Amino acid sequence: MGRKDARIPKSELRKIAVESINELADLSSTAGDQNLARRYNEMIDLIAERMDITLPQDIKRKFCKKCFTPYDSSSRLRLKKGIAVIRCAKCGDVRRIPYGAGKQAIR
Ligand SMILES: [Zn+2]
DSSP states (O other), rough: OOOOOOOOOOOHHHHHHHHHHHHHHHHHOOOOOHHHHHHHHHHHHHHHHHHOOOOOHHHHHTTTTTTTOOOOOSEEEEETTTTTEEEEETTTTTEEEEEOSOOOOOO
């Protein structure tokens, strides 16, 4: 521990933010409680937005961006020509996420 609050470079902040997002995603998936998971997901979204971070696909696919409810077995997932169509079981929001194997079409 030292004094490192003086000036943190933006690249460092982003790194910390990405780490936090990964940790929160971990917590969210093991939360076991939907309300708690939703809070974690909301934080993920907030950090990503503030730090201008594009969430990795595997995290994006984990929860609804509208109500932050984690997708589970009650959410509809359909695969159509490389696009995953997920419907939120809670708010009914539909998302289409490119499902490229290895290829990353979007940034
Ligand atoms: Zn939703």
